[in-house]
Amino acid sequence: MEIYVNSEKVDFTLEAEKTAGDIIKAFEADCAKNAAAITAVRIDGDVLCEENTDSLYGRALDKIQKMEIETLCAQDIIYNLKELAVKFETLCGELEQISLFFQSGKDSKVSAILTSFADLFDMLCRIIALSALFPEYFQEFKIEERAPLEFLKDFSPILADFEKSLADADTVLTGDLAEYEIAPRLHSFISAVQKLGDSLC
Helix, strand or coil: CEEECCCEEEECCCCCEHHHHHHHHHHHHHHCCCCCCEEEEEECCECCCCHHHHHCCCHHHHHHHEEEEEEEEEHHHHHHHHHHHHHHHHCCCCHCCCCHHHHHCCCCHHHHHHHHHHHHHHHHHHHHHHHHHCCCHHCCCCCCCHHHHHHHHHHHHHHHHHHHHHHCHHHHHHHHHHHHHHHHHHHHHHHHCCCCCCCCC
């Protein structure tokens, strides 16, 4: 059986492990010591999920050819948050100019800005969801004095209004929401991330 962790083949010395579940538990224990967590497992191409946990966990090791394990550490999340904050900083300046771009007939520029915002906001949601895997490291991380998930929840009605303004081709409302509602919230996220330490040490 071959074992890959984050796409790299690793040497694993079997001790008392008999099943795939035993291997996963051994890696989980190792991750716990290193501020990391398992985010995905594939066994001979089958992705471990709620529906097949029992069958895959109990699979004997001599019946497995390849096990792939994906892990993520808390330090990676800090890095990703800081990288995202830098990208949002650039985007905020563009969001604040959307009204002017509309007035100048630069609709294609607005479209590009909105695409970037959608992609980066989706990334933000994924990273914040992953940070929940490490509550001990991110319990002090607050955005506008709120937990990140509460911050995202507060964003929802603004995004709903924003999507409606786009669907209605209401360029005035779109520009106002971008400048006075969305950009300020992103600035708050940027400020919160800047207070995060660069290291967990």
